[in-house]
Amino acid sequence: MTAKNQIAVTKTTQPKEKPAADQLAFGTVFTDHMFVMDYTEGTGWHDARIVPYEPFLLDPAAIVLHYGQTVFEGLKAYLTEEQEVVLFRPEENMKRLNRSNDRLCMPQFDEEFVLEAMKELVSVDKDWIPSKEGTSLYIRPYIFATQPYLGVAPSNTYRMMIILSPVGAYYKEGMNPVKIAVESEFVRAAVGGTGSAKTAGNYAGSMKAQEVAEAGGYSQVLWLDAKEHQYIEEVGAMNVFFKINGEVITPSLNGSILEGITRKSVIELLKSWDIPVIERKVSIQEIFDANEAGTLEEAFGTGTAAVISPMGELFWGGKKCEINSGEIGELSLKLYDTITGIQTGKKEDRFGWIVQVD
CATH class of the missing domain: 3.30.470.10 (Aminotransferase class 4, branched-chain amino acid transferase, N-terminal domain)
Structure with missing residues (x-):
């Protein structure tokens, strides 16, 4: 039935x-x-x-x-x-x-x-x-x-x-890169906890850090791991990706990171485009070092609400990291256009992602 x-x-x-x-x-x-x-x-x-x-x-x-x-x-x-x-x-x-x-x-x-x-x-x-x-x-x-x-x-x-x-549309005034504060005091989730589950307490516990970030002029919080406060986990309610020297890197799922569906879709798209994409541990120091060396090309978050949210600046340890001169990256825009195009029928769904409501 x-x-x-x-x-x-x-x-x-x-x-x-x-x-x-x-x-x-x-x-x-x-x-x-x-x-x-x-x-x-x-x-x-x-x-x-x-x-x-x-x-x-x-x-x-x-x-x-x-x-x-x-x-x-x-x-x-x-x-x-x-x-x-x-x-x-x-x-x-x-x-x-x-x-x-x-x-x-x-x-x-x-x-x-x-x-x-x-x-x-x-x-x-x-x-x-x-x-x-x-x-x-x-x-x-x-x-x-x-x-x-x-x-x-x-x-x-x-x-x-x-x-x-x-x-309504997530980007009411255009798709502008957001400023992100890296959180070094509070913790969203720990390995073995409930970080990989979509449960209310995870979000209640994140509100204090978000409040502090917004007071400092930042839109979102970038969470680091609970044990060493070194390794990147996710941004607010989004997974996160970095394009470094032509290669896309995203934190590997470790039990404290939510397994995002947009994240999964982005990885599958990148592979279909023959763009190198790696899931591994990535430290915040590595990102700042890559930016200093001129190899950090783009950074963006992925999630249901925004689909793709480009990052224009990271703030950590009193230092600012401006990404791609605060502009939207070419790959970020291509991913956004492709996924939203598939969702609205403007682009071919080669992956069988769309389900019609009868």
């Missing part, structure tokens, strides 16, 4: 007014409907349903509120030039969400079923997908522990939800 046959759908009787495409911010407006499914130990996942978007009741003792047992994902639906609704590599998000579940001692779900449920929800609210260039419909699947219990143990009940939010 398909998800459509197993999901109860209740349409809203009070549709919301849709915002103008040029007034969209990130994550502030939500569509008319949401997907909900519950889990009970001994029964499994049950009661899959699409219902009107609304607040819900949660017991004050729910485990998620006290011990943070929750995971989430983020992806987008796009409207192509042919007015088709498509998703970009959503099966990778489903796999990663289940990996996060495993790390947080949460139950696995049927990835194929949830993907079909997601497509059904997007189809129900497809009129919310903005058509202006650079806009999209952000999709947020998440799972959280609901058992009322104050003991430190995995919950025996959970809820999965998917909500949708129309979002």
Whole structure:
């Protein structure tokens, strides 16, 4: 059976007014409907349903509120030039969400079923997908522990939800390189911790460093490893790449770095273009030395929101490292144009990354 046959759908009787495409911010407006499914130990996942978007009741003792047992994902639906609704590599998000579940001692779900449920929800609210260039419909699947219990143990009940939010273009005033502060005091994650899972606590713990960086005039934080504070991990909510002397380098996945889907796509694209790309440990000193030697050509972050975010400056240990004269690199722009082109149907999808919403 398909998800459509197993999901109860209740349409809203009070549709919301849709915002103008040029007034969209990130994550502030939500569509008319949401997907909900519950889990009970001994029964499994049950009661899959699409219902009107609304607040819900949660017991004050729910485990998620006290011990943070929750995971989430983020992806987008796009409207192509042919007015088709498509998703970009959503099966990778489903796999990663289940990996996060495993790390947080949460139950696995049927990835194929949830993907079909997601497509059904997007189809129900497809009129919310903005058509202006650079806009999209952000999709947020998440799972959280609901058992009322104050003991430190995995919950025996959970809820999965998917909500949708129309979002504007990430680069409203053009794709400009960002200034990054290298973090040497605070730590986002450690090997053996939850850094490779997409869980709420990772992001709550990163806010202090982000606040300090913004006060200093920097847009994002570049995290270093927890043990030696030498090796680069990731930038804010993005993975990071450096082009040095014609070769692209990105930190290898070590258990404390999130395995980004855009990261994976960039690596596959670079290999298809016969551009050398290496996953390995890379120190912040190596980057500053390469810049001093004139071999650091480009640096950029990768993620769902921005796709490609060029870096124009790094600040570390009282020193500034200006990259590519603060300009967008040729490779960064090519990657951005290619991935967004595939997402919107302007470029051929030679990799089978696009999934159509029926």
